[in-house]
Amino acid sequence: MQPKDQGPSPSSFLPPAGTERPPRRSEEVENFDVVVIGAGVSGMYALHHLREMGLSVRVYDGASDVGGTWWYNRYPGARVDGPGSPFYCYTFSDELMKEWDWAETQSEQSAVLAYLEHVADRFDLRRDIEFETWVEAVRYDESAQRWTVETSTGKRASAQFLICAVGALSAANLPDFPGIGDFAGETYHTGRWPHEPVSFAGKRVAVIGTGSSGIQSIPEIAKEAAHLTVLQRTAQFAFPAGNRPLTPEETKEARASWGAVKAKMLANPGGFPADTHTRTALAATPEEREALYESLWQIGSFKFLLDSYNDIVVSEEANKTMADFVRRKIREIVRDPGTADKLMPDHFVMTKRPILENGYWETFNRDNVTLVDLREDPIERFTPNSVRTRTGEHPIEMLVLATGFDAISGSMLRLDPTGRGGVHLKERWKDRFHNYLGLTIAGFPNLFVIHGPGSPGVFYNMPLGAERQLGWVGDVIRHLRDRSLGAIEATEDSESAWGNETDAIANATLFPRTDSWWTGANIEGKPRYFSAYLLGTLYYQRLSDVANAGYEGFVFEPAHSAGSGSASRRSRALDNCLDLGPATRRRSPKTSSPE
Numbered sequence: 001m002q003p004k005d006q007g008p009s010p011s012s013f014l015p016p017a018g019t020e021r022p023p024r025r026s027e028e029v030e031n032f033d034v035v036v037i038g039a040g041v042s043g044m045y046a047l048h049h050l051r052e053m054g055l056s057v058r059v060y061d062g063a064s065d066v067g068g069t070w071w072y073n074r075y076p077g078a079r080v081d082g083p084g085s086p087f088y089c090y091t092f093s094d095e096l097m098k099e100w101d102w103a104e105t106q107s108e109q110s111a112v113l114a115y116l117e118h119v120a121d122r123f124d125l126r127r128d129i130e131f132e133t134w135v136e137a138v139r140y141d142e143s144a145q146r147w148t149v150e151t152s153t154g155k156r157a158s159a160q161f162l163i164c165a166v167g168a169l170s171a172a173n174l175p176d177f178p179g180i181g182d183f184a185g186e187t188y189h190t191g192r193w194p195h196e197p198v199s200f201a202g203k204r205v206a207v208i209g210t211g212s213s214g215i216q217s218i219p220e221i222a223k224e225a226a227h228l229t230v231l232q233r234t235a236q237f238a239f240p241a242g243n244r245p246l247t248p249e250e251t252k253e254a255r256a257s258w259g260a261v262k263a264k265m266l267a268n269p270g271g272f273p274a275d276t277h278t279r280t281a282l283a284a285t286p287e288e289r290e291a292l293y294e295s296l297w298q299i300g301s302f303k304f305l306l307d308s309y310n311d312i313v314v315s316e317e318a319n320k321t322m323a324d325f326v327r328r329k330i331r332e333i334v335r336d337p338g339t340a341d342k343l344m345p346d347h348f349v350m351t352k353r354p355i356l357e358n359g360y361w362e363t364f365n366r367d368n369v370t371l372v373d374l375r376e377d378p379i380e381r382f383t384p385n386s387v388r389t390r391t392g393e394h395p396i397e398m399l400v401l402a403t404g405f406d407a408i409s410g411s412m413l414r415l416d417p418t419g420r421g422g423v424h425l426k427e428r429w430k431d432r433f434h435n436y437l438g439l440t441i442a443g444f445p446n447l448f449v450i451h452g453p454g455s456p457g458v459f460y461n462m463p464l465g466a467e468r469q470l471g472w473v474g475d476v477i478r479h480l481r482d483r484s485l486g487a488i489e490a491t492e493d494s495e496s497a498w499g500n501e502t503d504a505i506a507n508a509t510l511f512p513r514t515d516s517w518w519t520g521a522n523i524e525g526k527p528r529y530f531s532a533y534l535l536g537t538l539y540y541q542r543l544s545d546v547a548n549a550g551y552e553g554f555v556f557e558p559a560h561s562a563g564s565g566s567a568s569r570r571s572r573a574l575d576n577c578l579d580l581g582p583a584t585r586r587r588s589p590k591t592s593s594p595e
Contacts, residue, residue, distance in 0.1 A: 040068015
């Protein structure tokens with residue numbers, strides 16, 4: 001089932017259904033130093049940074065302009081949550097910080113997109129971006145040590161380095177309920193929202209999903225619709241956004257102290273402009289906990305999580321103190337006890353994606369809103385004009401799918417690059433998202449993934465994380481170019497060690513014990529484990545340590561001369577003279593699929 005009446009597909013590499021492709025022009029090959037896939041926050045910075053290094057760069061994106069997730073996610077109520085404005089921004093240019101004025105603490109989608117469009121103008125990025133161009137195939141040429149990229153326009157490109165800035169939240173998850181393809185009304189996915197206005201006025205609307213996009217859009221839809229049916233799959237914890245206008249004084253202060261603010265962000269495990277602390281919930285009295293939770297609830301924003309206690313995600317007992325507080329708040333706000341019961345989350349708080357809300361709980365006090373708990377009353381099927389659950393039928397004219405994404409790994413799997421020996425990423429990742437440092441994959445030389453599995457990704461300030469990861473990637477490219485090296489590649493041993501390190505950190509917390517898109521639980525058949533590297537501060541120190549150790553955990557290839565032989569050769573003498581470290585030589589990447 002494909003949502004109706006919508007714009008292009010929300011990825012840089014999947015053309016929308018029905019797109020007519022021009023005839024192939026396979027003889028045309030453009031050569032670049034780097035190809036970047038994706039023109040969102042990460043891809044835009046990749047282009048700027050690598051161009052500043054003097055490299056030739058080409059970016060491909062299926063959208064018609066910059067913005068990535070902010071170009072596609074135009075659903076009502078879409079806003080920034082963390083870290084909030086004016087700190088959801090690039091940090092590489094002090095002038096950029098000084099010249100852009102944010103209006104609110106939790107900026108709406110249109111404001112973020114306007115900012116990114118300004119960045120594109122300010123640094124003349126569009127001249128090296130091909131929009132409305134989907135990458136259809138990516139293959140590594142072992143002899144040439146280059147990546148070949150085929151696009152929907154018929155153009156082909158070749159580059160020594162490939163950067164996949166395809167987004168952690170871009171591969172839309174479309175549910176397959178019985179009969180959903182028979183529904184004759186309007187259907188929209190929040191991640192593929194039309195660019196034209198969508199009217200809910202006078203219509204009976206159903207929303208499936210109560211994650212971030214559902215909780216943001218439901219209050220806005222309810223204000224306009226004749227009736228709204230919320231089809232809740234999982235009750236969620238959500239916290240007040242506390243959105244408000246930014247004052248001129250706040251903006252002035254942020255600019256005046258920008259150096260100190262950046263230092264604070266770099267020191268914070270999530271890249272937030274917040275101080276770290278050592279408060280624990282279990283060391284506080286019940287009265288002290290209640291007072292702190294209440295004060296933070298009144299302020300709103302991610303402060304509720306950042307400024308509370310640091311044992312919430314490692315101790316069941318501490319976690320229960322916060323979870324119980326939020327449950328009490330829900331019961332205070334939602335007037336009908338039966339509805340409040342359905343809204344009670346039963347998982348560990350903070351172990352699903354934290355959500356900031358703007359009037360979500362109050363929405364269930366409206367006469368035109370019905371809540372259906374799909375755990376107790378599951379969907380049986382859709383008809384052309386209704387959704388039937390076990391206990392009844394709900395007439396609807398519009399269906400909104402707030403069903404999220406195949407997150408973190410999905411966009412890379414849809415791209416499915418072909419590495420050494422013709423091995424596809426889907427084959428390499430069939431049991432686990434093997435990676436080293438969250439940036440590289442054995443068997444895929446000179447390919448770098450931004451915000452991928454094994455990195456902090458969605459657990460970190462995304463613009464700042466992109467800058468830091470791409471800074472490291474730029475240093476790697478410089479290292480190879482300065483030494484006339486043709487390729488760099490992670491070893492399988494280093495991948496295994498990194499996976500163990502990532503798992504050990506996660507398993508010290510409550511995160512892996514909750515089914516969530518963080519653990520892949522929302523996608524049938526997806527490997528089920530917690531794939532993010534949780535400690536952002538440690539992660540970036542680890543990147544630095546690996547670089548300082550001569551890129552330990554990698555193998556290098558000398559650059560091949562034109563027409564040279566097999567690309568699988570390794571130079572032990574080169575490894576030794578560069579003092580690459582023992583991990584580098586433990587095992588060379590295989591040219592066939594791992595067992």
